[in-house]
Amino acid sequence: MYGVIMAGGRGVRFWPMSRGKRPKHLLDILGAKTLIQETVHRILPIIPPERILIVTAAAHAEELMRQLPEIPPANVLVEPVGRNTAPCIGLAALALMKKDPDAVMALLPADHRIDHDDLLRRMLSAAEAVAADGSTLVTIGIPPTFPSTGYGYLEQGDPKTSPAAMAVYHVRSIREKPDYEQARAFLSTGRFLWNSGMFIWKASTILAAMARWLPDIHGGLMDIDRAMGTPEATGVTERVYRGMRAISIDYGVMEKAENVVVIPGDLGWSDVGSWDTIWELASKDGQGNAARDPEWLVAVDAQDNLLQVQGKLVALVGVRDLLVVETEDALLICRRGISQDIRKIVDILEHKKMNGYL
Amino acid sequence: MYGVIMAGGRGVRFWPMSRGKRPKHLLDILGAKTLIQETVHRILPIIPPERILIVTAAAHAEELMRQLPEIPPANVLVEPVGRNTAPCIGLAALALMKKDPDAVMALLPADHRIDHDDLLRRMLSAAEAVAADGSTLVTIGIPPTFPSTGYGYLEQGDPKTSPAAMAVYHVRSIREKPDYEQARAFLSTGRFLWNSGMFIWKASTILAAMARWLPDIHGGLMDIDRAMGTPEATGVTERVYRGMRAISIDYGVMEKAENVVVIPGDLGWSDVGSWDTIWELASKDGQGNAARDPEWLVAVDAQDNLLQVQGKLVALVGVRDLLVVETEDALLICRRGISQDIRKIVDILEHKKMNGYL
Numbered sequence: 111m112y113g114v115i116m117a118g119g120r121g122v123r124f125w126p127m128s129r130g131k132r133p134k135h136l137l138d139i140l141g142a143k144t145l146i147q148e149t150v151h152r153i154l155p156i157i158p159p160e161r162i163l164i165v166t167a168a169a170h171a172e173e174l175m176r177q178l179p180e181i182p183p184a185n186v187l188v189e190p191v192g193r194n195t196a197p198c199i200g201l202a203a204l205a206l207m208k209k210d211p212d213a214v215m216a217l218l219p220a221d222h223r224i225d226h227d228d229l230l231r232r233m234l235s236a237a238e239a240v241a242a243d244g245s246t247l248v249t250i251g252i253p254p255t256f257p258s259t260g261y262g263y264l265e266q267g268d269p270k271t272s273p274a275a276m277a278v279y280h281v282r283s284i285r286e287k288p289d290y291e292q293a294r295a296f297l298s299t300g301r302f303l304w305n306s307g308m309f310i311w312k313a314s315t316i317l318a319a320m321a322r323w324l325p326d327i328h329g330g331l332m333d334i335d336r337a338m339g340t341p342e343a344t345g346v347t348e349r350v351y352r353g354m355r356a357i358s359i360d361y362g363v364m365e366k367a368e369n370v371v372v373i374p375g376d377l378g379w380s381d382v383g384s385w386d387t388i389w390e391l392a393s394k395d396g397q398g399n400a401a402r403d404p405e406w407l408v409a410v411d412a413q414d415n416l417l418q419v420q421g422k423l424v425a426l427v428g429v430r431d432l433l434v435v436e437t438e439d440a441l442l443i444c445r446r447g448i449s450q451d452i453r454k455i456v457d458i459l460e461h462k463k464m465n466g467y468l
Numbered sequence: 469m470y471g472v473i474m475a476g477g478r479g480v481r482f483w484p485m486s487r488g489k490r491p492k493h494l495l496d497i498l499g500a501k502t503l504i505q506e507t508v509h510r511i512l513p514i515i516p517p518e519r520i521l522i523v524t525a526a527a528h529a530e531e532l533m534r535q536l537p538e539i540p541p542a543n544v545l546v547e548p549v550g551r552n553t554a555p556c557i558g559l560a561a562l563a564l565m566k567k568d569p570d571a572v573m574a575l576l577p578a579d580h581r582i583d584h585d586d587l588l589r590r591m592l593s594a595a596e597a598v599a600a601d602g603s604t605l606v607t608i609g610i611p612p613t614f615p616s617t618g619y620g621y622l623e624q625g626d627p628k629t630s631p632a633a634m635a636v637y638h639v640r641s642i643r644e645k646p647d648y649e650q651a652r653a654f655l656s657t658g659r660f661l662w663n664s665g666m667f668i669w670k671a672s673t674i675l676a677a678m679a680r681w682l683p684d685i686h687g688g689l690m691d692i693d694r695a696m697g698t699p700e701a702t703g704v705t706e707r708v709y710r711g712m713r714a715i716s717i718d719y720g721v722m723e724k725a726e727n728v729v730v731i732p733g734d735l736g737w738s739d740v741g742s743w744d745t746i747w748e749l750a751s752k753d754g755q756g757n758a759a760r761d762p763e764w765l766v767a768v769d770a771q772d773n774l775l776q777v778q779g780k781l782v783a784l785v786g787v788r789d790l791l792v793v794e795t796e797d798a799l800l801i802c803r804r805g806i807s808q809d810i811r812k813i814v815d816i817l818e819h820k821k822m823n824g825y826l
Contacts, residue, residue, distance in 0.1 A: 126783065410812045419799060423825055425484065425813045428803035432787065441777060441794065443801065445786035454768045455783045467781055 111238045111310075112213050113157040114202045115149055117166040117174060117220035118192045122456050123384045123449065126440035127418065130468050135221035136173055139388055139418070146220040147177055152227045153218070154180075156235060163205060164220070165189055165198050190348040194356040195307075196363065200320055200331045201351075203313040208338070214241050215316075217309040223391060225378025233375045236274035237310035240371060246270075247319065247364065248310040249281065251303030251372040252379045257293035260383055262286055262305035262360060264372050274373070281370040284360060303374050305360065307381070316363070324362045330354050384449040385433045389416040399426070414446065440467055469596045469668075470571050471515040472560045475504055475524040475532060475578035476550050480814050481742045481807065484798035485776065488826050493579035494531055497746055497776070504578040505535055510585045511576070512538075514593060521563060522578070523547055523556050548706040552714040553665075554721065558678055558689045559709075561671040566696070572599050573674075575667040581749065583736025591733045594632035595668035598729060604628075605677065605722065606668040607639065609661030609730040610737045615651035618741055620644055620663035620718060622730050632731070639728040642718060661732050663718065665739070674721070682720045688712050742807040743791045747774040757784070772804065798825055 121134030128134050135146040143151065150162060159180040165187045166174055175183055187205060189198060199217060206213040216234050224230050230250075237248040251264045267280035284305065288296060296302035309316075320328040330350045337346035364370055380387060392400035398414035401407040401424065407417060412426035418435040431446035444452055459467050479492030486492050493504040501509065508520060517538040523545045524532055533541055545563060547556060557575060564571040574592050582588050588608075595606040609622045625638035642663065646654060654660035667674075678686040688708045695704035722728055738745060750758035756772035759765040759782065765775060770784035776793040789804035802810055817825050 126781070408813055408816050410809055410816070422796075423484075423798040423822075425798060425800045425810075426802075427800070427809050427813060428806045429790065429801050432790075432801065434799075434801065436799065438780075440781040440783060441792075441799075442783045442785070443787050443790065443792065444784075448786045451768055451785050452783075455766055455785060458766050458768070464781075 111157060111161070111234070112206055112210075112215045113150075113153050113162040114199070114206075114215045114217045115146065115162065115164040115220045116195060116198055116217060117146055117164050117170065118189060118195075118198055119219075119221055120192070121221070122453055125452055125456050126437045126442050126467065127435055131169060132173065133170060133221075134382070136170060136177065140223055140382065140391065144177055145223070145382065146174065148224075149218055149220050149222070150178055150181065152224065152230060153216070153234065156231045157216070160185070163187060163202055165202055166220075167192060190351045192356070193351065193354050195359040196320070196324060196357045197327055197330075197351060197354045199309075199316060199359050200327060201334070203317050204331055204335050204338070206313040207317070211314065213313045214238050215311065215313055217307075219307045219381070221382060222307070223378075223380045223382050226376070229375055230377055233276060233373050233377075234310060236276040236278070237373055239274040240270075240272045240278055240373070241311045241315070244312045244315045245369060246311070247315065247367055247370045248278075249364070249370060249372045250306045250308040250310075250377075251374045252306050253374060253376050254297055254302065254304050257290060257297050258304065259287055259290050259293050261381065263288065263293075263296050263302045264305050264370075266301050266303055266372060266374065270371050272371075276373055276375075279372050279374070281372050284365045284370070286361075303372060304379070306377070306379055307360075309359070309364075316359075319363050319367055319369075323366045324357070327354055327357070327362070385416060385418075385435065385444065385452070386446060386449040388418070389414075389433065389446060392416065416446070469515060469519070469592070470564055470568075470573045471508075471511050471520040472557070472564075472573045472575050473504065473507055473520065473522040473578045474553060474556055474575060475522050475528065476547060476553075476556055477577075477579055478550070479579070480811055483810055483814050484795045484800050484825065485793055489527060490531065491528060491579075492740070494528060494535065498581055498740065498749060502535055503581070503740065504532065506582075507576055507578050507580070508536055508539065510582060510588060511574070511592065514589045515574070518543070521545060521560055523560050524578075525550060548709045550714070551709065551712050553717040554678070554682055554715045555685055555688075555709060555712045557667075557674060557717050558685060559692070561675050562689055562693050562696070564671040565675070569672065571671045572596050573669065573671055575665075577665045577739070579740060580665070581736075581738045581740050584734070587733055588735055591634060591731050591735075592668060594634040594636070595731055597632040598628075598630045598636055598731070599668045599670055599673070600631075602670045602673045603727060604669070605673065605725055605728045606636075607722070607728060607730045608664045608666040608668075608735075609732040610664050611732060611734050612655055612660065612662050615648060615655050616662065617645055617648050617651050619739065621646065621651075621654050621660045622663050622728075624659050624661055624730060624732065628729050630729075634731055634733075637730050637732070639730050642723045642728065644719075661730060662737070664735070664737055665718075667717070667722075674717075677721050677725050677727075681724045682715070685712055685715070685720070743774060743776075743793060743802065743810070744804060744807040746776070747772075747791065747804060750774065774804070 121128035263285040265283040267282035272278045394400045401417040409426040413430040415432045433444040435442040479486035621643040623640040625640035628636045630636045752758045759775040767784040771788040773790045791802040793800040
């Protein structure tokens with residue numbers, strides 16, 4: 111099995127810490143390691159570094175390689191431009207086909223959080239066993255713990271017999287992010303799982319599925335494939351990739367394909383979608399304050415705040431529900447619960463051409 | 469007339485900007501100049517620098533002289549220890565008596581704000597004319613604009629005939645900081661003025677009043693006076709001053725004396741008591757946000773905040789009524805309206821012996 115880390119994200123929602131040059135997966139917002147380091151180190155016990163590919167943007171490749179010296183530089187695939195997950199996965203599948211026409215690929219987002227690493231490794235190994243015959247597209251499903259409107263859902267169908275050591279189910283349907291009422295209805299049935307965005311399949315299987323459901327993108331990939339190894343490779347890839355439409359693998363393939371299966375597992379998973387999520391995931395003191403350096407927090411009647419401030423004392427007096435994030439050149443203070451509006455700050459900065467802060 | 473600037477304050481309420489080494493009057497919290505620079509520059513048109521004395525603590529003398537190069541170093545009197553205003557004023561009166569037994573002194577707190585400098589100068593000149601015969605203790609009274617519970621009040625009595633070009637009144641009583649109901653009652657009479665803490669009198673007059681109302685302190689001052697010019701001067705001053713009780717001139721003399729008069733004037737005055745006051749005094753944008761550097765504030769649905777942050781972008785999302793103060797080593801976020809509780813942060817830091825932040 112090969113690991114393919116999708117590291118194309120920009121991470122506007124984590125401004126001011128995330129920037130054009132430093133997207134979310136390259137940040138250590140949840141601990142000592144960056145999210146991509148966590149992602150890679152999590153699978154190293156079952157996939158050696160020479161079998162791990164990372165797809166990323168040119169602007170991030172250098173820092174990414176610095177953070178992951180164990181990954182051979184040749185394994186870092188640079189997308190000419192971001193086109194969502196379908197083209198990215200197609201490009202990785204092409205690259206793997208050259209190495210091994212029977213390759214099974216485990217696709218992992220670079221910037222998610224998983225608490226139970228060992229369970230993930232067992233699930234990936236089980237998924238490899240299921241995917242090896244090339245007949246299915248395997249997903250990892252998370253039993254939902256609340257009616258999230260921020261995640262997609264997988265509707266679990268009948269059990270599938272498989273050679274894997276874990277339970278595997280057919281997927282009856284795949285649902286986009288629901289509204290709150292719909293999410294509650296999903297949970298009440300007990301049949302829905304969060305779509306973790308982790309997929310396991312043979313490279314040949316996903317390329318065949320793209321040929322059927324995304325023929326335009328597949329055609330582009332074939333153009334790139336033909337140019338590979340010729341002097342025109344870079345130019346063709348650049349031109350063709352730019353011409354592709356941006357579409358997710360979920361919307362482009364998974365929602366249509368009939369051979370999708372799921373392995374459910376309670377991974378302690380989060381897509382780490384916003385600063386609000388960071389507060390939820392962080393360890394907090396008795397007053398609900400989550401400080402990066404708790405010994406540098408002095409609080410009087412302060413509750414439920416997130417303090418992402420480094421190298422300085424933070425004193426809070428009578429404030430609650432604040433997300434406070436400081437970098438060398440910017441200080442953000444956002445009401446907890448509305449961190450999606452941080453995007454508006456980024457929009458203003460773009461509009462004002464304050465590029466140094468982007 | 470001599471100017472005597474009282475610069476003994478510690479300014480805990482302006483933490484983290486004010487520190488042991490940098491009290492409020494040495495800070496530029498209201499503009500380009502520090503409060504003591506404003507105070508001195510305000511009276512320079514009527515009192516030359518060689519006639520301006522400043523009483524301060526040893527720890528602040530060097531920075532003070534750096535900020536006020538026009539003041540002769542010999543005019544900076546160092547208090548061995550802070551003992552509130554009565555001993556401080558007595559020490560300055562002694563020093564002036566040596567220079568000029570007929571000296572009139574204008575006492576000015578170093579850390580207040582005054583909008584109408586020219587009016588103040590005219591009031592001080594009028595006060596000098598009143599005080600010159602040595603019969604009265606002249607105060608400056610401010611017509612109150614709201615029922616403040618943070619200021620003392622002067623009860624205005626009958627007009628007094630005087631050689632001054634401005635109206636002068638007897639003071640019927642002096643009141644400590646009232647509670648809210650009492651403050652409202654004061655305002656409804658139209659007879660009460662805020663006690664600005666600015667006093668004008670002959671050095672000999674206040675020393676005589678202290679001999680009567682504060683005989684213990686006056687006795688100590690006489691001990692110091694006798695030692696002046698002898699080899700024991702420093703040692704005696706140090707020992708005697710430390711032994712004095714701390715008491716304000718208002719409580720120790722003014723509330724008891726019968727020869728207090730007042731010149732009222734709408735000076736646009738504030739004692740600049742807290743970060744809350746700074747927000748009130750600061751110029752604000754249409755949303756009530758007062759930023760030190762407005763061009764570095766990016767706000768989305770943010771109202772009535774104070775931003776004392778330098779050299780960095782501040783982004784606010786959905787927050788209101790915050791006092792945000794940042795220094796190189798500390799970040800304070802305090803709910804507006806309760807900035808008196810910043811003292812509790814300082815208490816915690818003292819208790820934890822985090823002296824670097826004090």
